[in-house]
Each structure stands twice: as C-alpha cells, then as structure tokens.
Amino acid sequence: MDKDxxxxxxxxxxxxxxxxxYGGKTYYFCSAGCKSTFDRNPAKFAK
Ligand SMILES: [Zn+2]
Known part of the structure; x- marks a missing residue:
C-alpha cells in the first residue's frame, strides 16, 4: 500500500x-481527480 x-x-x-x-518516486492516486490535482502542483504534495 502507498499513500495518496x-x-x-x-x-x-x-x-x-x-x-x-515525481522527484525519483512514483506517487499513486485513488482517483483521476487526485492525480490531476497532484499534476498541477506536485511540489505542494510531494514530500
Ligand atoms: Zn485521493
């Protein structure tokens, strides 16, 4: 399991x-909406 x-x-x-x-890591999403939110501003969500 990975965290959205x-x-x-x-x-x-x-x-x-x-x-x-992003940043050498792959992030997974529960929905297409979460993915597009991330893709618009990945630096805000990536840790
Ligand atoms: Zn989500």
Missing part, C-alpha cells in the same frame, strides 16, 4: 486510478 499524497488515503499501487513520477 493529495487526500491521504492508502492506495494499492496495483489498483490505483493513476500514478505520476
């Missing part, structure tokens, strides 16, 4: 609605 950085939900990478690579 936008909403904080735990997401199974195999079932994630989307993923985005």
């Amino acid at each position: 950085p936008v909403c904080g939900m735990m997401v199974d990478p195999k079932r994630a609605a989307g993923s985005s690579p």
Whole structure:
C-alpha cells in the first residue's frame, strides 16, 4: 500500500486510478481527480 499524497488515503499501487513520477518516486492516486490535482502542483504534495 502507498499513500495518496493529495487526500491521504492508502492506495494499492496495483489498483490505483493513476500514478505520476515525481522527484525519483512514483506517487499513486485513488482517483483521476487526485492525480490531476497532484499534476498541477506536485511540489505542494510531494514530500
Ligand atoms: Zn485521493
């Protein structure tokens, strides 16, 4: 399980609605909405 950085939900990478690579790490999202929010401003959500 990995954490959706936008909403904080735990997401199974195999079932994630989307993923985005950022800063050498891959982030997984519960929904396409969380992915697009992240993609608009990844620096705000990536830790
Ligand atoms: Zn989410």
